[in-house]
Amino acid sequence: MSAVATPTHERHDHAVAAPAERPAERLFEPRGTTLEDAILVLWDDLVAGRDAECPVCGGSISMIECADCGSELS
Numbered sequence: 001m002s003a004v005a006t007p008t009h010e011r012h013d014h015a016v017a018a019p020a021e022r023p024a025e026r027l028f029e030p031r032g033t034t035l036e037d038a039i040l041v042l043w044d045d046l047v048a049g050r051d052a053e054c055p056v057c058g059g060s061i062s063m064i065e066c067a068d069c070g071s072e073l074s
Contacts (some may be wrong), residue, residue: 043073 038055045052046063054061059068066072 039073046073 032038035055040059042052042055046061053059054066054069054071056071057066057069061065061067061071061073064072
């Protein structure tokens with residue numbers, strides 16, 4: 001025995017979908033600065049003896065660690 005489900009009447013629901021919300025902006029957009037780019041600039045500044053900004057908290061970072069949050073480059 002077999003069975004086939006068939007509708008007894010047609011549905012005409014033409015619900016309009018809400019417009020998609022724009023996704024939140026990310027810290028590193030694919031077309032913008034990458035994490036690798038940011039770390040390379042940071043490293044170049046440190047090697048040249050210039051002040052550098054921590055990519056985690058924005059504090060002052062040295063070759064050893066960030067003075068504010070303790071993040072380390074390794």
